[in-house]
Amino acid sequence: MKNRFLTPFRYPPAAGGFCLGLAVFLCASATAQELLKNGNFESPFPVSDPTAGWAVVFPGGADGGPADWAIAGQSTEASAGGGGHGAQLRPNNWGTVHAYFRQVVTNLTEGASYTLNIQKMKAGFQYADDPAKAKIYTCMISGSSSNAVHGYLLSSGPFSLTITCDASRQIEVQLHNFKRWMSNENAEDMKHAKASGWWDNLSLQLTP
Numbered sequence: 001m002k003n004r005f006l007t008p009f010r011y012p013p014a015a016g017g018f019c020l021g022l023a024v025f026l027c028a029s030a031t032a033q034e035l036l037k038n039g040n041f042e043s044p045f046p047v048s049d050p051t052a053g054w055a056v057v058f059p060g061g062a063d064g065g066p067a068d069w070a071i072a073g074q075s076t077e078a079s080a081g082g083g084g085h086g087a088q089l090r091p092n093n094w095g096t097v098h099a100y101f102r103q104v105v106t107n108l109t110e111g112a113s114y115t116l117n118i119q120k121m122k123a124g125f126q127y128a129d130d131p132a133k134a135k136i137y138t139c140m141i142s143g144s145s146s147n148a149v150h151g152y153l154l155s156s157g158p159f160s161l162t163i164t165c166d167a168s169r170q171i172e173v174q175l176h177n178f179k180r181w182m183s184n185e186n187a188e189d190m191k192h193a194k195a196s197g198w199w200d201n202l203s204l205q206l207t208p
Contacts, residue, residue, distance in 0.1 A: 063098035086200030119201035
């Protein structure tokens with residue numbers, strides 16, 4: 001994007017200072033506001049209130065509960081770069097399990113378009129390339145509308161999603177790991193231990 005700079009030497013000092021200040025203000029206003037909380041996952045989570053950050057959901061029933069997950073929160077392994085943190089969901093058994101992180105962004109503009117950028121979303125195992133066995137994915141929901149993108153073993157991103165905000169003036173972002181029952185596991189090849197989903201550096205902003 002080209003920046004246009006005012007030239008204060010063409011004006012008296014007072015007017016020049018005013019115009020330069022106006023240019024700085026307009027540039028700052030043009031910078032998109034970040035709407036997600038803890039999108040880089042460096043602050044501790046999950047939290048209890050999804051409007052305050054990333055909460056975790058265990059659907060229960062046939063999809064299992066909290067005891068079926070070895071990791072459901074912050075980890076260094078999930079980081080997009082060295083030394084940081086990311087979000088990780090890793091099951092601890094061979095059965096069918098499902099969990100997801102969710103965050104609800106409020107006070108948005110009805111009818112406006114919002115874009116979610118994901119710098120890293122990666123599956124840790126080969127079965128993510130077969131949706132019948134496992135799914136690592138991110139989705140956005142606003143009212144009855146939704147949009148989703150899947151993660152795979154050989155690509156970590158970046159990914160992008162866009163949605164129009166409905167009358168609720170809310171958008172929910174969800175990060176899912178759904179793993180089906182896996183047979184023939186043994187001590188040398190614990191398939192579930194490879195079934196992580198990793199996310200890092202998410203950003204939600206008003207679409208330019």
